[in-house]
Amino acid sequence: MRNIPVDTNRPGFALIGTGKAAARAEYVELADGSRKRSGNQAKDDTGVPVWVIDVLVDDPDADRAEVVGIRVSSWDEPKTAKWQPVRFVNLVAVPYVDQGGRVALSMRADGIEGQAQAPKADNKAA
Secondary structure, three states: OOOEEEEOOOOOOOEEEEEEEEEEEEEEEEEOOOOOEEEOOOOOOOOOOEEEEEEEEEEOOOOOOEEEEEEEEEEOOOOOOOOOOOOOOOOOOEEEEOOOOOOOEEEEEEEEEOOOOOOOOOOOOO
């Protein structure tokens, strides 16, 4: 499915750091079609470990705040300062159909502003 860019420059909109990050679990598909955790950390297409950064979404148009996990590939665990604004590089929403058949969104970014980012894969033919 298509990636949808997220505009975080709206007045009053902010992503607030919780100071929480966790390694994203890798899942394997079993012979019966079900999935389970493998016990390893997930890696992106280039082999870089994937982390989930929890942020609080403060949106002036919403009645309540929401905690959202944003996936970031990084060799080192990304850090966010607790209760401080966080700016992500190339933040996108990725729609998908969950196991219950409902459309859901996953959030992904290339990195966190001010922190080193994992190098992109070179898509040139060799």
